[in-house]
Amino acid sequence: MLLPLNPVRHLRRYHQIGSTFARHGFGFAWDQLQPTLRTRRLGRREGVPAGLPGEALAGHFRLALEELGPTFVKLGQVLSTRPDLLPPAYIEELTRLQDDVPPAAWEAVRAVLIEEYGRPPEEVFASIDPVPIAAASLGQVHAATFPHGTQVVVKVQRANIRETIETDLAILAELAAGAQRTPLGRLYDLPAIVEDFANTLRNELNYHREGRNADRFRENFKNASFVHIPRIYWHYTTERVLVLERISGIKIDNVRAMDAAGVDRKKVALHSARVIIQEVLEDGFFHADPHAGNFVVMMPGEVFGAMDFGMVGYLDEKLRLDLLRLYAAAVDMDATAVVDQLIRMDAVAEEVDRRGLSTDIGRLLDKYRGMTLKEIRAGAVVADIMPVAFRHRLRLPTDLWLLGKTLSMMEGQGLRLDPDFDMFAATEPIVRRMMWRLMLPDRSWGREMAFMAADWAEMARLMPKASAQVLRQAERGELFSLRIKNLDDLCCLLDRVATRLAVSLLITALILGTALLMPMTTGNPLARVLTIAGFVISALLGGWLAFSMLRSARPRPGK
Structure with missing residues (x-):
């Protein structure tokens, strides 16, 4: 549940949000919300860039989110996986969001450690470096050593970050409620979107959850010698402090350092592809933040080392089967089958233009007709799907969009390591095995x-x-x-209806029969007279029946 909002108390933050978006050219959007918020003066238009094209406005949207701090940076990262909500230019821009911020002062970090451990960090660790290895919006990482000599890293949450985020989440909930009364609210359930985002962000603030994610990855890859997941030291881990094994190696995007160390880059690219395919098809649990800073190549043996398990994606068995069916329909170049599968997945709104969607998907499939898998790039496919998703408001599960983003990033890293890298060919045996495993009884x-x-x-x-x-x-x-009131009247009514139906069928048969007999009576005057007489009598009976039905249909006086 989102916390209740105190508009007076948070007026300064409201003003900051409104003025930031107005300064970046989004004053028109703020004006849409102001009547419901009764804060007409919050969104003044100082410094609004005039006449910005869509791409430039998308860039200003990203800059505004970065200026507003961690909640809005995380919001942008979530929106980058929702092409049904934003145009492609915005999605592309949001993938460039920077989560790097200046580190907090050591005194503030030390105060958090004292709160969590109940004693100074110097009594817990033999040494801890006050200069962080890395700093992000939610926390920062310090190198430390246990008294027995084990080297670890300590991830410490920023002081008061929870209070800041809860305030922002409450404001976003209020804005979503206001926007729900605009035309945009007829297309999307905006309060539900904000609620989902709030749950995602609160999960990232819980370091216990991140530690459990790491343990789950380690269990999933326990038989893969080419993957290393750092150990979590649970005795020293709390909701705001995460202590894990320190691993070192060459960053996965540092090609020059790999070449100097004699690393087989093709093997590393293959390992990275096998990791993501196993995560997606076999485990249904994947690392959803695969930027270069979260992966290193550990020597010797080109071991693939992973870090930062705060953002993960989930694919249950049904969703994986749905994904395989979509893939099969696309391989068959069957746009209708793709649309049918999207409907089965509840990804298509009831009012969608099905013919238009099928046409757009058909054009998309035609673009790849005749191409080999080696010629197809996952990133290009995802980029081509996004405009179709936005145009037809496809409501695919967020984890599927997150998966598309993950595959694109992993493929990009593979191509940097090996320009001839083919993700589909490298993982074909695993894909084939997993498809059979998902579709056969287990x-x-x-x-x-x-x-x-x-x-x-x-x-x-x-x-x-x-x-x-x-x-x-x-x-x-x-x-x-059964007890039915006025049963006698109902029986009489049913009797009259049945009688009229029988008479109607009989008269219809007589009319049709005499009409068919007329051509056969040529040359026999008596038969012809009898046939004509029968036809006239049948017609008169039909007229009488119609007249009686019309008369009985009139309302009776006093009824």
């Missing part, structure tokens, strides 16, 4: 069948008793005990 199917068999056994056990009870009720005439 142990979960056996468990479901066992539960179903137990249900049928329970039904068989209860059947004799239930059957005897039904028979007793039938003997007493209580099986279908």
